[in-house]
Amino acid sequence: MSTKSYERKPFMPSTLTIALGGRAADLRARRAARRVLRARREQLRAELASYATPAERAELDAILGRHTEDEIAQLAALLR
Helix, strand or coil: CCCCCCCCCCCCCCHHHHHHHHHHHHHHHHHHHHHHHHHHHHHHHHHHHCCCCHHHHHHHHHHHHCCCHHHHHHHHHHHC
């Protein structure tokens, strides 16, 4: 019986491995960004919920009155 010896070659990542590694990093980055955005939305919701009295709500209305409808729509979109 003959025995063959094999030489170990250094690992060379294939194009597929590189592509999947990049994709995984991209997915991790997107997930981290979503976590940050979710935390900001929750903070904004909590801040807006703190305007509880009629005087505080009037103050909030005055603050929003200084902004355009597009800016207010962006704020509303953040809260969704």
